[in-house]
Amino acid sequence: MNTANAAGAAGGGAVREMSAGEARPGTRRRTRARPGARRSRYHAGAGRRVVITGIGVAAPGGIGVRAFWDLLTAGRTATRAITLFDATGFRSRIAAECDFDPAAHGLSPQEVRRMDRAAQLGVVSARQALADSGLTPGDVPPERLGVTVGSAVGCTMGLEQEYVVLSDCGRQWLVDPAYGVPQLYGYMIPSTIATEVAWAGAAEGPVALISTGCTAGLDSVGHGYQLVKEGTADAVVAGASDAPISPITVACFDAIKATSPSNDIPGTASRPFDLDRNGFVLGEGSAMMVLEERDAALRRGARVYAEIVGFASRSNAYHMTGLKPDGREMAEAIRTAMRQARLRPGQIDYVNAHGSGTRQNDRHETAAFKAALGEHAHRVPVSSIKSMIGHSLGAIGSIEVAACALAITHNVVPPTANLHTADPECDLDYVPLTARDTRVDVVLSVGSGFGGFQTAMLLARDRGAKPGQRGGRA
């Protein structure tokens, strides 16, 4: 089954052997001149500044930041035929799955029994992020530590598995209460994932689960950012988790033909911006980050990946799943985030696209980038990591923020895999196939979701902080 994981047809083998930091003549190019001295303060106002000091990732292709970054910078894909259940009879039978053994990642038998897969992935990535940050209760007391977790579908997998038992495979509308397990209610309320992360991090400050569909992962980081910025918390474990690769979620995307039916080419089925794309490939995973008030983080000598300098969301009020081709509301979210950060379009070095691989999305956001960034939209590298790790609904926004922070740390832009023939209506620089070494100081990440949500976040290198020393390749 894993043979399908090989990279796309063109140049896959060569790309796989490359590491992020290695020189790659011919592919290494600078996209533009450095903006230089005109760059001023990124942050808006004189308020508190918020930095990312720890990252944890549990994504398809590997658990941990190193495996994740290796996959992205090598341009490998982790999409494959579904193994989590027998997908015979479904329209789309492919997904980006995590090879995840919860016990191997420190979860006790009781935790494994209690938690849905989304909570397990979330707890593992949260523990990684906290360990990576080096944050201790002595640095931030529990009551000043918050948690914001995004999830689109919560604990659906557990909810479905128990449903099958209680309903005897869908035969009983009046499900049998005798088979109810104690954790069943915890599966019905997605906030359980935030509870588990809060317990894992010993947080006793504000805790929330954000569930704005496929922008939940960006919105949850944005929510955590605001809690720290306004002083409600001094640090927040912020991120997202989703584990939607279960029959009901696969079936509901089948029903609206949103997912790719390219079951014969699972490894290359996720093709954002490519003329041959035919829907997104479902994924799963989690990323968590430790957000801290900058001064306190610097005082304790924390390593800073990046600063969050702008966050805004808008809604299209148009259609629950449809997108207007003009990208108007996403453009407005981007402009608002740029205003907050006091950044001009020309200062953005990389755009992490939503890039789900549906035709309407790719055109929608291409238009949004042109509207918000003007001419710079044609110069700045734009890529979609969903081409490699699929679309994990509410989780992907946080996974993408993690990728953006790593892009700044390593000065590497991850590629859009499987992009061989660009859709003529998508005429930007989507960084096809191969990662690009280039100076990355400011990154824009966007998300778009069912319900009409459009979110934009801006991250920037924190020049006053210590440079990155750990995480990814040295």
Add this chain to the structure above:
Amino acid sequence: MTEPTRAHSRARSRTPARDHDDRPVVTGIGVAAPNGLGTPAYWAATLDGKSGLGRITRFDSERYPVRVAGEVSEFDDTEHVPSRLAVQTDHWSHLGLTAADMALRDAGVDPATLPEYEMAVVTASSSGGTEFGQREIEKLWSQGPGYVGVYQSIAWFYAATTGQISIRYGMRGPCGVICAEQAGGLDVLAQGRRLLRQDARVVVTGGTDASLCPYGLVAQVSTGLLSTRDDPERAYLPFDDDACGYVPGEGGAMLIMEDAAAARARGARPYGAVAGYGATFDPPPVPGQEPRSNLRRAITLALEEARVDPAEVDVVFADALGVPARDRLEAQAISAVFGPHGVPVTAPKTMTGRLYAGGAALDVATALLAIRDGVIPPTVGVRAAAPAYELDLVRSAARDGPVRNALVLARGHGGFNAAVLVTAA
């Protein structure tokens, strides 16, 4: 009755001092509750002590250990929601859409006349479109994947209500969805307030929940916290010696929050202002040890931010789970801040059942109505608060008297605590 003793508090604010005009106000209320659809019906029933609890009618509950719930029995989904919208949404969203429409009318807000990006929707949901979800998942498992309907993807996920309200009224501002079980219904007010301090002008907020389908009920039963009594009048008795768990319900409330100056400028009459908020989280339970609650700190944060002394609080709307161990923790938190018998406490949710995210939003609506009319609604059914709790519980009848500051508490399953202080505008 002796003069209540009230604990001293330090009126310290973590946030910079703000002009009172900076406090967002609530200008519209929409209610879909088991004891009343629409604010006038709900409020009249609540003051009269009329309960909406009864035998479950949405399905045959005979085989389940819980057979009593609060259903919004007057509500007809197809009558209250346009048919095209009704087919693509769950009952929980129908209740939310209806309450939001009532709230907008009540506020006199015409979305067509306001800047699109300055209107936002932030709703809380505890469990999403449970009933719709059960129908579709039944089709999947009994018939096959091809039988799952096209609306499953947008009906059952937790963002459905927010998305549909945003679309219905052309609200293109920063929309959101918060899930923290019961506490989420207060958390959304804090988020609404945050947006109003940024660039929003009007925020539709609040929440509803409705998980009274067979699978939803069995999931709720799994906690062991629900009441299994069949007598609706004796089933949900928070703080009573006879407390035996809570009764689940459906419904909730939507609130229109506005910037105070903008509301004043358009001549709106606010119900009150959201003056303070605090949220905390409990540590995990440790077997063999007394649970530790951070509810008290949430209360203190809300009062400090509002710059209101405990002695100035006229009523506390309790979370009132009806489970003795949890009631004790809440009573301890209230007594620690206000002193024994230090403040009137009420829980009109005994007349609706626990509505989760919808319940906390409904409690805020009720608190605002209490401020407007100068009357505290009763905790119907409770005969006497257990003496050990040292609470001044407003029991069988409403209590008259000016209400200027009302504190609303909500605890979400799993450790969430939230407190909101609403005050006369």
